Ligand SMILES: Nc1ncnc2c1ncn2[C@@H]1O[C@H](COP(=O)(O)OP(=O)(O)OP(=O)(O)O)[C@@H](O)[C@H]1O
């Protein structure tokens with residue numbers, strides 16, 4: 001007994017020494033196999049390594065007596081038995097004279113003749129690395145001591161297996177890591193390209209959120225973006241991208257699978273013809289507004305503390321559940337229709353960085369496939385949101401700039417316009433004045449002539465022509481003169497309704513004869529306002545005349561008056577609308593220009609005069625044009 | 640027979656007004672500027688004056704003021720090419736204000752009414 005133990009110790013000592021030697025893995029195993037073959041006088045001793053991924057064995061070392069056929073795969077003869085060991089992590093001994101278990105019988109069919117074998121798992125702490133095989137061509141009993149000893153050996157050999165596996169895992173890990181990093185870099189590059197392709201705010205947001213959700217991008221199920229609104233001191237939902245339910249999610253992911261090389265192309269094209277608008281999620285996100293004072297809210301914390309959060313709802317026991325805006329609007333990011341177990345729900349938040357601190361936050365989750373969010377995910381997302389934040393900030397700045405520029409241009413144009421008009425008015429007035437007196441003489445004397453000529457004389461016809469033409473010229477002169485005079489206003493308190501009514505009475509006959517129906521709705525409670533009666537009447541006459549001209553074949557003229565408040569000031573609004581087909585888009589920007597007309601007989605001063613008069617009253621005149629239908633002019637005069 | 644004094648610096652206008660108003664049955668005299676108008680007030684003694692606003696030297700507004708100093712209640716019609724002085728006149732209160740046109744019907748109507756009131 002003692003000698004047996006001593007022998008065991010010797011063998012084990014040898015094995016351990018080999019195990020911890022600096023030998024290569026294969027050489028080390030060969031030695032071990034050799035030691036065991038000798039110590040146990042086996043016909044065949046072999047080590048098989050187990051591969052978990054393919055669930056198979058490979059022969060890594062063997063030692064056999066001459067005449068014994070080497071079996072390089074092992075699995076072909078004892079595959080079934082080895083599988084059993086792999087599954088149970090328990091040794092298997094066949095002594096040849098034993099009656100094998102009935103459930104082993106089937107597996108043993110091929111194994112003919114007397115033989116015995118031991119299959120020892122190479123395992124430690126539940127890890128299974130492979131199998132040690134001892135094989136004899138004759139029946140052989142395995143004593144209890146031997147069995148125990150072999151189990152110890154099996155555990156001991158797991159050492160070299162473990163270190164070799166670690167080495168292998170490390171290598172693959174490293175390679176994978178490299179791959180992943182390369183992938184991430186190219187992903188970031190692609191997304192960046194897409195972001196550079198546009199300066200449109202909505203499009204930028206959409207690209208960002210799509211990149212986060214696309215399967216070949218970061219692959220989150222849903223992404224939502226919030227920006228801090230400093231003026232209102234809150235976080236405002238800007239956009240949400242993600243399917244509204246699991247089924248839709250599946251479809252979308254399938255569609256995008258494996259299109260990675262086109263990612264940037266796809267991202268930018270996607271945004272041209274697809275917008276998240278109208279999806280449930282997007283609508284809900286846009287309704288969310290979270291006060292920045294709400295310190296318990298995880299979104300607010302993300303912005304304030306400027307760091308990402310990876311939240312496990314069940315584990316972290318959030319305190320913000322009760323009155324959370326998100327909870328109200330998005331059922332705390334859970335789609336209300338999906339039955340997700342709150343306990344296992346996870347989401348992550350990452351701050352959006354601008355040049356000077358955070359400008360918002362992105363929220364992601366994996367609502368539909370429940371994939372856990374790893375630190376790697378967060379890291380990539382963080383890397384990405386640094387770019388995204390800058391892109392958004394650029395875009396906002398750009399928008400401010402464009403807006404400011406447009407405003408400047410508009411102001412400049414109005415300035416130019418009024419200056420031009422003033423100069424034109426001055427000149428027109430002096431010319432008109434010089435022409436006025438001669439015209440009065442010509443017209444006046446022609447009328448006298450006309451009166452003196454006998455009826456029927458054809459000279460009387462000539463006189464008539466002159467009278468008419470002089471009338472026309474005088475009309476034009478009056479237009480020009482009232483245009484240049486429009487800024488000189490004589491203010492008296494007047495009831496605008498009365499002026500409107502008088503205007504309409506004056507035009508009643510011509511409107512009727514043209515088949516134009518007049519619809520009046522005047523608010524009788526309007527206050528009187530200071531205005532120049534003649535000028536305001538002129539405005540109404542000009543507007544109504546234009547409508548009349550536009551409705552040569554009949555139609556409806558609608559005249560309304562109503563009180564209105566705008567930017568804290570009270571106005572009276574007057575609307576004059578018609579059904580005359582409206583103003584073609586190409587000419588719309590010209591209609592207030594003096595001398596612009598599309599009518600053969602017009603002077604083109606009608607609206608220019610209106611504009612000046614209303615300006616002189618510190619009011620505004622607006623056009624509501626409905627091409628194909630009609631146009632409504634709105635005059636707003638301050639009370 | 641009522642007498643009307645037409646004040647205008649343009650000869651043709653004077654002639655036109657004179658002939659047209661005479662045809663209406665008035666006695667008409669003319670003045671070519673404000674000073675002459677003031678002079679003729681004493682000699683001609685008109686019942687009504689039509690006064691052009693834009694005249695060289697003393698213009699219509701000034702003439703009107705001087706007329707008012709002499710004769711507070713004499714009807715005066717201001718005629719102008721356009722409404723250039725309307726704003727000032729709200730304080731000056733002429734009896735009427737007519738914009739010149741080749742069609743004298745408005746002027747004639749105004750004269751008739753003013754003389755009726757007289
Ligand atoms: N109610 C309307 N419906 C359709 N087009 C309109 C209307 N009002 C104005 N316009 C368009 O705007 C142009 C300018 O109008 P505006 O009153 O300034 O000049 P006009 O009517 O042509 O000439 P004028 O008024 O001097 O006789 C018109 O020629 C017409 O083309």
Ligand SMILES: [Mg+2]
Nearest residue numbers: 542546606607
């Ligand atoms: Mg017009």
